[in-house]
Amino acid sequence: MADNSENKVEPPSRQYPDPAVKLKKEVGTTGHSWDGIEEYDNPMPRWWVWIFIITIIWSVGYWVAYPAWPGIQSATSGVLGYSSRADVANELAEFEARNESFFVALVDTDLEDIRADDELQRFAVNAGGSVFRAQCSQCHGTGGAGVQASGFPNLLDDDWLWGGTMEDIHETIRYGIRNEDYPEARWSEMPAFGQDGLLDDEEIDQVVNYVLSLSGSDHDSALADAGAENFEINCASCHGDGGEGDYFIGAPALNNQVWLYGGSPEAIRHSIYYSRFGVMPGFANRLRDAEIRAVAAYVHQLGGGQ
Numbered sequence: 296m297a298d299n300s301e302n303k304v305e306p307p308s309r310q311y312p313d314p315a316v317k318l319k320k321e322v323g324t325t326g327h328s329w330d331g332i333e334e335y336d337n338p339m340p341r342w343w344v345w346i347f348i349i350t351i352i353w354s355v356g357y358w359v360a361y362p363a364w365p366g367i368q369s370a371t372s373g374v375l376g377y378s379s380r381a382d383v384a385n386e387l388a389e390f391e392a393r394n395e396s397f398f399v400a401l402v403d404t405d406l407e408d409i410r411a412d413d414e415l416q417r418f419a420v421n422a423g424g425s426v427f428r429a430q431c432s433q434c435h436g437t438g439g440a441g442v443q444a445s446g447f448p449n450l451l452d453d454d455w456l457w458g459g460t461m462e463d464i465h466e467t468i469r470y471g472i473r474n475e476d477y478p479e480a481r482w483s484e485m486p487a488f489g490q491d492g493l494l495d496d497e498e499i500d501q502v503v504n505y506v507l508s509l510s511g512s513d514h515d516s517a518l519a520d521a522g523a524e525n526f527e528i529n530c531a532s533c534h535g536d537g538g539e540g541d542y543f544i545g546a547p548a549l550n551n552q553v554w555l556y557g558g559s560p561e562a563i564r565h566s567i568y569y570s571r572f573g574v575m576p577g578f579a580n581r582l583r584d585a586e587i588r589a590v591a592a593y594v595h596q597l598g599g600g601q
């Protein structure tokens with residue numbers, strides 16, 4: 296075997312320079328040194344610098360065009376005159392302008408004719424529903440079912456104190472009931488028969504049983520018979536001979552099972568002994584007439600409208 300060691304070609308030397316040394320030479324350092332750790336002085340990437348410059352130019356344009364610098368009273372307004380508040384006001388105005396024709400029509404249309412106009416009625420019920428939720432539901436309940444036996448009447452049924460036509464309902468809402476705010480408020484006052492000594496305890500017991508008998512509720516017939524005369528003398532003028540009630544003075548019907556303050560003997564006794572005097576505020580000063588008409592239409596269509 297030939298010794299060809301002489302022909303052997305040595306590979307070229309791979310003596311690369313230490314990369315760290317090379318970088319150090321080209322870039323240089325900022326001269327800062329912390330415990331021997333030095334900081335290279337690399338330039339920012341070009342693309343980054345350009346974006347940075349563009350954002351600065353953009354922001355200057357933005358300051359000029361839009362509200363930007365806060366002052367003591369308000370911010371600089373910008374040459375475009377933009378304001379988010381004005382934006383909202385515009386949107387609201389647009390919305391109101393769209394509804395305005397309906398509000399005008401509501402006021403111009405006879406109360407009884409509103410429901411004949413499908414589109415107007417739909418608008419009235421929607422607008423009235425939102426008025427109802429904001430102004431009425433705390434007393435009458437979100438759905439208008441009232442709060443049973445606590446004097447807030449159910450508005451879903453066809454049992455009315457003051458009448459269930461559009462005119463009646465509108466009037467009730469406009470001026471309210473037994474309040475001091477409107478001289479036109481609906482008004483009536485049942486005497487406090489016990490407290491004021493108009494009837495003694497025995498007579499009241501008799502009349503309670505007579506009232507119970509009017510609606511076919513459980514009662515003592517002997518006491519009821521004895522109470523008939525006192526009912527006719529003291530009560531029939533408001534509640535009617537048969538207890539049918541009277542819209543004109545807001546006297547509830549006593550001949551059905553719908554009770555404003557409760558139909559138990561105790562609740563009825565309380566009504567007669569102390570009287571109740573339910574109060575509702577009027578809305579003539581708080582709502583536009585169109586809104587009152589809308590909420591009247593809403594109440595009217597809840598189920599009991601006449």
Ligand code: HEC
Nearest residue numbers: 430431434446447448455456457458467472545573574575
């Ligand atoms: C502070 C409580 C209260 C608020 C708020 C209130 N009501 Fe009343 N409402 C009453 C009371 C109490 C009565 C019954 C008064 C009575 O005994 O005659 C009543 C009676 C009524 C009646 C008469 C019902 C009938 O059988 O004749 C209507 C209709 C009515 N309310 C509608 C409304 C509408 C609509 C609103 C909102 C715009 C409203 N109420 C807001 C307390 C309230």
Ligand code: HEC
Nearest residue numbers: 484485529530533545546547554555556557566571572573
């Ligand atoms: C001046 C008219 C008037 C007279 C007289 C009167 N009432 Fe009333 N009564 C009312 C009114 C109005 C109410 C509605 C309650 C209120 O004040 O909020 C009422 C309510 C009642 C209630 C409560 C009804 C319910 O649904 O909870 C009973 C019961 C009642 N009266 C019985 C009588 C009896 C019995 C007499 C006679 C002894 C009598 N009333 C005399 C006007 C009258």
